[in-house]
Amino acid sequence: MRGIPFQTLFLRECYRFLRLSRQTLFPPLLTTVLFILIFGYSLGSRIREVEGFSYILFILPGLAAMGTITNSYANTSTSLFMARMDYSIENMIASPLSHIQLVASFVLGGIMRGLIVGVLPLLISIPMVGLTVQNWPMVFVILALISIFFSSLGIISALWSEGWDNIATFTNFVITPFVYLGGVFYSVDMLPPFWKQVSLANPIFYLVDALRHAVLGVSDMSWAISLSILITLALGTFMFCVYLFWIGYKLVK
Template sequence: MTDTALQQDRPDPGTQGVRRFGRVNWLGLRTLAERETRRFLAVWTQTLLAPLVTAGLFLLIFTLAVGTRRGEVMGVSFLHFLAPGILMMTVIQNSFANVSSSIVISKVQGNIVDTLMPPLSAAELVAGYLAGGILRGVVVAAAIMLVLFPFIGLGVQNPVMALVWVILGGAFLGSLGIVAGIFANKFDQIAAITNFIVTPLSFLSGTFYSLETLPPVMQALSHANPVFYLIDGLRHAVLGVSDSSPWLGLAVVATATLAVAALGWWMFRTGYRLKS
């Protein structure tokens, strides 16, 4: 073989590391995101209607049980104080469930290979799964704001920041859902993670109370919980009141989201608990 032929057979050094469809597989990423979206829309009564009903029941029960006897909290009525917390709690639980259940079901059914074999990088897999989880959280939040908030006479002071906090909430718990879904090999394990990690993070984060009522030790523990900043930030966007600085909350939640998403990226990159 001539030297010219050898040179033609060698790959161009300038093209090494560049995939034929570009540095980002936009078609594959869009397909994965669309699959995750169609997945929860196909059973909308469970994924969208049920969270709306649950949030409404929370507000109804607290209205009947406490009513006006609770008085104001942070200068607003107790019912209005509750609403943003319940909204964020619903968002993060649904975002987590959307991502984690998708991965676990694929592993249990043995078709996770259909997601891993296409030319998608680890970052694209993380982004595709997160797209479905975030969108489900945003749709649930919009339904609660449009249907339930008018019934309790509540508006949104800063809709743009409210959307930012909802997206951050979906991204953080969606990233946690990726990690949990990859780690779990059966439904019992994902249920344990939901019951012993996600639910306590949601309930013990200022959803139903202000941190001002807690002893110093509990306040310190709450400030170490990223979900507290999600609820407090959304409360500030909706009501204009908060327990801490919204800018501090943005920094904490963004850092926590990047850290958990990076862990999910590493799991996909190495095939941790995905390849046998």
């Protein structure tokens, strides 16, 4: 009986995004496939190899990370914000569910969606561009950690926001620029010293770099440092979400 409420919450989250798969899963997959077509077959041949890999292979981990980041964030921010708007979150709070169960179920939903959107492009790339993944277990671990981090940010954003505008603002003016400047499309070694330092101050750089190490076996930074930063960010934001639920921030009157 003890695990059933949490299991139900988790299934509810998965059911929600699977039911809306035409909005939640297929568009990001299509976007990634288009990136592969454009950079793999069209522009890619005009760009020299990066760290011994063709350009499309070099950016694939970044594309996977980008999909995971945007989708895990979108999953929790949308789900929780909708629940706040239609007051269904009140039903969950009035039910015998703990704060950790509530937060963990939202985050797990984000992880599931993040993993699907992150792993499928890598699988597609195996026949399309001849990708050989170096360490699959590590790929799953890193994508899961990325998902925890951004799912937690999605929860914070959903609690803080008072309208859809706020959710979109955070996506458009924080996440997107950080992702594009986080080393998805380039190696920091290719940047001038000043911009290299700017990139190193961007947390997303470490997520992409850790995933690139797991997929290709190469990275700009030590993968241990990147992984440590990722674990700290994931756990820190998750615990902060639990704290917000515990104090009832915008949830309890």
